[in-house]
Amino acid sequence: MLFPPFGWSQFLLGTMDSGPSHAGRIRVRRFAGPAAYAGAMEPIRIAHLTDQHVGRITPFAIQREAVELTNAEHPDLVVITGDFVCHSQLYLDQLIELVRAFRAPVIGVLGNHDHWAGADEVAAALKRGGVEVLRNDSTIITIRRQRLQIVGLDDAYTGHARIEKAVSGLRRDLPALALSHIAEEADQLWKCGVPLVLAGHTHGGQITVARLNEIAVGKIGGHKYVQGLYGTRQPHRGAVVTGAVYVGAGIGASVIPIRIGERGKREIAIFEFGRRPGEFEEPDREQEPLAGRALSPRKMRRRAEKVVRRRARRSLRATVEMKQV
Ligand SMILES: [Fe+2]
Secondary structure, three states: OOOOOHHHHHHHHHHHOOOOOOOOOEEEEEEEOOHHHOOOOOOEEEEEEOOOOEOOOOOHHHHHHHHHHHHHOOOOEEEEOOOOEOOOOOOHHHHHHHHHOOOOOEEEOOOHHHHHHHHHHHHHHHHHOOEEEOOOEEEEEEEOOEEEEEEEOOOOOOOOOOHHHHOOOOOOOOOEEEEOOOHHHHHHHHHOOOOEEEEOOOHHHOEOHHHHHHHHHHHHOOOOOOOEEEEOOOOOOOOOOOOEEEEOOOOOOOOOOOOEOHHHOEEEEEEEEOOOOOOOOOOOOOEOOOOOOOOOHHHHHHHHHHHHHHHHHHHHHHHHHHHHO
16 A cells, blocks of 8 residues: 655645644534334434544544544444554554543444554554444443444454354344444345444545545445445335445545545534434435445455464564564
């Protein structure tokens, strides 16, 4: 993956995304939860953030602003769908500081960048920051005497998602929400009885003018779900199991911090569980998926090997450093 030279990156930060205040750079989008839960529960507010990429590419002021905006919404729960870090473990202390600042409980799943940087170390840092990290697991959270199940899938991009394991403890009598870094896992999660999946990874394509994001993320990247809401939040009828998936455009960036166009803007999505779709105006309609493209076994193998290669490189570096001490 290419990195912009330091000077260029600083130039872009200066021109595209900085200034004395980052106010207005992050939009807050509000949606109702699945129709099946409307009227069946007292409304629960869930804030969804994704792809913070804490590191040198994304200014820490933007990270802080995202937390402040989230807290100002007074959510009952914060969920984060991976890529907490950018390329290394150098900023884990900042990540801990950041996630500790959320006032609501936080549940998260890992993304490909977390695996590249060291999944166990990132997960341990998140735990120190008070985040419950679900790695192919589920948990039940009680909010105002109402129980909500959260299913958390480990990262599918690097081959770590195990859906059967993640849903093994799922109860059909409780409302459920799933988190997955990769949105396409939703197709299988819906079949397991989870009507809504929150995801990230695409950054909305970052440049969304002239639908460039759909070309880059959809046609070239092979994704069915690029940014925003897809599918339906209505209970499925008939033979084909359906559900909804929301792809957040994220907070940070991993290579170039440019975001151009409305759909690529940094964002926080608020989901009001217990409220019916159509009950209030929403910023987006439920979209039809793009064609997408299945991954070849070769590509999946190469992605898995990249994680192993990076782990070996970290281990070698640590050994050399120890010898030098
Ligand atoms: Fe990302």
